[in-house]
Amino acid sequence: MKEADLKVLTGKDLVAVLDFRKLPKVLLHEHLDGGVRPSTVIELARENGYGGLPTEDAGELAAWFHRGAQKGNLPEYLEGFQHTCGVMQTKEALQRVAYEFLEDMKQDGVVYSEVRFAPLLHTEGGLTQDEVVNSVLAGLRHGEKDFGVKWGLIICALRHLDSSLEAAELAIRWRDAGVVGFDLAGGESGFPPKKHIDAFHAIQRANFQITIHAGEAFGLESIWQALQYCGAHRLGHATRLRDDIQIREDGSLKLGILAQYVLDRRIPLEMCLYSNLHTGACKNLTEHPFGLFFRNGFRVCLNTDDRLMSDTTMTKETVLATELFDLSLAELERLNMNAVKSAFAPFDTRVDIIYNTIKAGYAAIRGERE
Numbered sequence: 468m469k470e471a472d473l474k475v476l477t478g479k480d481l482v483a484v485l486d487f488r489k490l491p492k493v494l495l496h497e498h499l500d501g502g503v504r505p506s507t508v509i510e511l512a513r514e515n516g517y518g519g520l521p522t523e524d525a526g527e528l529a530a531w532f533h534r535g536a537q538k539g540n541l542p543e544y545l546e547g548f549q550h551t552c553g554v555m556q557t558k559e560a561l562q563r564v565a566y567e568f569l570e571d572m573k574q575d576g577v578v579y580s581e582v583r584f585a586p587l588l589h590t591e592g593g594l595t596q597d598e599v600v601n602s603v604l605a606g607l608r609h610g611e612k613d614f615g616v617k618w619g620l621i622i623c624a625l626r627h628l629d630s631s632l633e634a635a636e637l638a639i640r641w642r643d644a645g646v647v648g649f650d651l652a653g654g655e656s657g658f659p660p661k662k663h664i665d666a667f668h669a670i671q672r673a674n675f676q677i678t679i680h681a682g683e684a685f686g687l688e689s690i691w692q693a694l695q696y697c698g699a700h701r702l703g704h705a706t707r708l709r710d711d712i713q714i715r716e717d718g719s720l721k722l723g724i725l726a727q728y729v730l731d732r733r734i735p736l737e738m739c740l741y742s743n744l745h746t747g748a749c750k751n752l753t754e755h756p757f758g759l760f761f762r763n764g765f766r767v768c769l770n771t772d773d774r775l776m777s778d779t780t781m782t783k784e785t786v787l788a789t790e791l792f793d794l795s796l797a798e799l800e801r802l803n804m805n806a807v808k809s810a811f812a813p814f815d816t817r818v819d820i821i822y823n824t825i826k827a828g829y830a831a832i833r834g835e836r837e
């Protein structure tokens with residue numbers, strides 16, 4: 468196929484001719500405990516005497532996680548994590564999961580990835596939170612060496628607990644070893660971000676970086692608090708920002724002041740299509756606001772959230788978005804540029820990835836097919 472043809476193809480036509488796995492992709496929103504390989508969950512359960520798994524067949528276990536995640540609400544979606552966290556309670560298990568994460572990223576064509584987790588959920592076997600973080604970092608360093616995928620680690624606090632300041636201090640303590648930021652995760656409804664204001668102030672005083680799950684299972688108030696109380700630099704999901712946008716009869720948009728602020732300030736939106744369907748953040752994928760946001764200049768990027776629970780990969784999310792929103796190759800490049808510009812990696816690293824990996828990679832793909 469000629470270069471010119473690739474440039475004009477969109478949607479399903481592009482999917483038909485392009486190997487999406489080979490597209491250089493950037494992933495900013497994935498949970499370490501949401502992306503464990505089913506076979507690894509089973510092996511770790513055996514090694515560590517964890518008896519709670521519903522089955523020891525990898526295919527059945529994957530299907531079990533996926534079934535459980537499709538109940539249409541966030542609290543039930545999150546139930547499966549008890550098992551992945553249950554088997555990630557030793558240094559070796561944490562290192563292995565982190566290492567395999569980067570191996571999976573390589574397979575999926577991801578060139579830079581930020582992965583997040585809540586260390587507090589991995590202390591039941593007696594590890595301290597510092598040991599937990601140290602083990603994950605060791606696995607990521609080893610994975611980078613073997614697979615060449617760059618990464619950053621984000622420490623999550625949990626909205627329903629009162630330990631967020633401790634999590635923030637932990638994140639700051641490990642910033643020179645690969646921790647790049649701080650997040651607030653877990654059930655959103657009933658747990659407003661501003662309850663964790665002390666943690667966010669600690670991060671801000673340390674000149675550190677913040678992303679917050681907001682606008683997934685709750686609406687505009689949550690997004691507004693994340694930005695204006697807690698100082699979020701990025702938003703996880705932000706699906707409900709759609710509630711602040713009206714489409715007039717002539718097709719033009721009327722933005723509310725929050726949506727206008729997010730657009731004007733170039734606030735990155737870490738959108739996760741399949742996960743949003745599974746948690747009920749969107750009713751169906753064709754009505755997902757990703758397309759509306761992207762086509763109107765919002766800084767959106769594509770993400771997986773929880774590869775195991777949502778049975779997804781970056782390749783699948785990219786194919787899905789391309790088909791649903793009729794994207795072109797140039798738009799896919801722009802989406803990944805949005806992601807790398809929004810990454811918490813240092814500026815020099817981002818510039819390097821932009822020029823040497825994303826721009827060069829998409830140019831090569833266009834050239835390869837001449």
Ligand code: ADE
Pocket residue numbers: 498501541545652653654680683742746772773
């Ligand atoms: N933890 C893992 N996945 C999550 C999600 N989609 N929302 C909030 N917390 C999470």
Ligand code: ZN
Pocket residue numbers: 496498652680703772
């Ligand atoms: Zn998430």
